[in-house]
Amino acid sequence: MILVENAVISDDIKEKFFVCNLEKCKGACCVEGDLGAPLEEEELEVMEEIYEEVKPYMTEEGIKAVEEQGKYIKDWEDDYSTPTINDKECAYAIYDEKGTLKCAIEQAYNEGKISFKKPISCHLYPIRITKYEEYDALNYDQWSICSDACTFGKELNVPVYKFLKEPLIRKYGAAWYEQLIKEVEEEN
Secondary structure, three states: OEEEOOEEEOOHHHHOEOOOOHHHHOOHHHOOOOOOOEEOHHHHHHHHHHHHHHHHHOOHHHHHHHHHHOOOEEOOOOOEEOOEOOOOOEOOEEEOOOOOEEEHHHHHHHOOOOOOOOOHHHHOOOEEEEEOOOOEEEEEOOOHHHHHHHHHHHHHOOEHHHHOHHHHHHHHOHHHHHHHHHHHHHHO
């Protein structure tokens, strides 16, 4: 376990390897699971603000899901997430010409329409954060649909924390990430 400021980081994040392999998984994380993408409370207002800019990138089914359920939902555990289409893919998921799921929010971001890349839970995947009163617990979420990403990461020798450098900095800041690197190197 690694401690950086108010974050407790599981050893798997430094020891396991991971590099997304969309050609193999086709974006299965956008469709598998019980709910849509987890949202942090501070992202709810952002979801409201960006919707009109993101809407042109969405599928008809996604737009219908948002119109029926809202731009985000509150689940049975009082957590927030994106709505889903028929309890499957995220309402903001779109398919590219190869049948790979991608994100309408990220597409709008990539085309300069909005400044919000995508929900931090998506950007940080396969890290999942559990928030406690005094700290965040960062855990590696090992899921069979990502087995190709694990293999690819191992081939390229890229540990989870290095693959997720950008979103970790987005979430916690550059100084925090530098401290994480220092802690990992001291342990090795």
